[in-house]
Amino acid sequence: MKVAKVYEKNVLKFDEVEKPAIKNDTDVLVKPKFVGICGSDSHIYHGENPMAKLPRILGHEVVGVVEDKGKAVTKLAIGDHVVIEPIRYCGQCYPCRHGQPNVCENLLVFGVTEDGAMREYFTIGEKQVLKIDKNLPWEEAILIEPFTIGAQATMRGDVGVGDNVLIIGAGPIGIASLKLAKIKGAQVMITDIVDDKLEFAKKQGADIIVNSKKTDLIEAVKEWTKGEFANKVIDAACSLFTFELCLKVVSKGGTIVCLGFSTEFAKISPVSITGRQITLIGSRLQAHQFANVIRLMEAGTLRGNGLVTHKFPFTDLQKALDFIDARPEQVRKALLEF
Ligand SMILES: NC(=O)c1ccc[n+]([C@@H]2O[C@H](COP(=O)([O-])OP(=O)(O)OC[C@H]3O[C@@H](n4cnc5c(N)ncnc54)[C@H](O)[C@@H]3O)[C@@H](O)[C@H]2O)c1
Ligand SMILES: [Zn+2]
Ligand SMILES: [Zn+2]
Structure with missing residues (x-):
């Protein structure tokens, strides 16, 4: 073989x-x-x-x-x-x-x-x-496996009903996080720098799409959330730039979910976390998510749709x-x- x-x-x-x-x-x-x-x-x-x-x-x-x-x-x-x-x-x-x-x-x-x-x-x-x-x-x-990554990221971020969630990056992991965040009852804005990826995200249930190359993302988040900013931010683009960006778009008391594996160092001040009591949390692979995702897929609630x-x-x-x-x-x- x-x-x-x-x-x-x-x-x-x-x-x-x-x-x-x-x-x-x-x-x-x-x-x-x-x-x-x-x-x-x-x-x-x-x-x-x-x-x-x-x-x-x-x-x-x-x-x-x-x-x-x-x-x-x-x-x-x-x-x-x-x-x-x-x-x-x-x-x-x-x-x-x-x-x-x-x-x-x-x-x-x-x-x-x-x-x-x-x-x-x-x-x-x-x-x-x-x-x-x-x-x-x-x-x-x-x-199923890529969707478990989104299930884990939204679980780690405690995404739920009433949350305004910003997902950075509309690749497979951003899309997986989007789908699970929608199933969990959140409002979702997703941002990318490629229009096609955003159009696809829109079809997959994103409430708002923002191309951050064309639109000021921080302003867009501020306007969308009426000045509150995003309660949960999931970084599925995973660059140093987006990692630092998370702290500029997260609300007071909000949560940032980090999915990146970069070994480079970002610049983050302690007060940007302490002052607004931000939860900065890592999400790696998944734990105990397969059974849930299999059920959602078998029920037809979760689908790839292209x-x-x-x-x-x-x-x-x-x-x-x-x-x-x-x-x-x-x-x-x-x-x-x-
Ligand atoms: N922690 C984990 O368990 C886990 C699991 C799988 C993947 N990952 C990581 O998640 C990341 C995403 O995976 P993927 O397969 O979706 O990758 P991908 O490359 O297909 O998607 C990344 C998306 O981010 C977009 N992007 C790049 N810069 C951006 C910016 N400044 N603002 C907004 N969007 C931007 C890209 O256009 C692209 O659509 C990778 O870095 C990967 O290593 C983590
Ligand atoms: Zn994979
Ligand atoms: Zn062990």
Whole structure:
């Protein structure tokens, strides 16, 4: 079978290896159907992700079919449609004991810190394999993982009814946060610097869109909230500029949700946080969000509605990565089809 592996920075190769066999009784053999290509996959491919060591098989957004299973696997049957929860954790450390296994001391992330789904078959522990309804279209189901990021960001920000939420960035993570914020009952303004992304966000339920290249965002937020500013700000653009911007658009007593992985330093004064009692909070991956998102998708409440724009055969992964690099404004979510 074929395996796609990033060997070193910008070097991707396809290898021919033996199909894996079930080793542990709790293992499941999965045949991927679709694997989503995420910004972080591109970052790992370009050697820009400090958390991923190379060589690495990428792929953490994955749906597929159960091909085989170990003797102790009870909740899944051969032929089941499944989605993979990428995080593996110890259950013993402080964050695990306090409901945050997504930042476990011994965290392993499928496709990032351990080999992922960009191969024709893989085995994985039953705990990370979640059954989905066979009626849920694959192209929708593949969005479950990115939607869990939005579910986590809005949970961390305690987004709810009556909140004015500003989302910075209308890429897949901004759109995921938008959809979950709307389901949770908030009013949402979303900003980007690309009109097409904003038009799409509008169709996905954004109450107000603002292109910050053309309109003064701080003024727009002030006007929209009648001088109160945004109660919750979710930074899904994740530049130093937008990180600092959050403090200029958040309301008194408001919350900023930071999703960025930059190792550079921003300039933030203590008083800008203390003076208005701002909550500045990190949101990494997700914890306990898969079950909720699967339910929302199965119920039809949460849908991609055109978030997937491109599909490539698995063996065209190189082409797909190059295309995403060349035309980022055209690609919302690209998939590999197996
Ligand atoms: N914390 C987490 O768990 C987590 C998970 C996934 C992704 N991320 C991070 O979230 C970020 C977004 O991911 P994505 O896949 O949506 O990326 P993306 O690149 O597709 O989207 C980013 C969007 O931000 C817009 N943007 C850039 N500068 C802007 C500005 N000054 N004002 C407004 N918008 C601006 C871009 O035009 C783009 O539409 C990435 O930095 C990624 O690393 C974090
Ligand atoms: Zn992803
Ligand atoms: Zn742990």
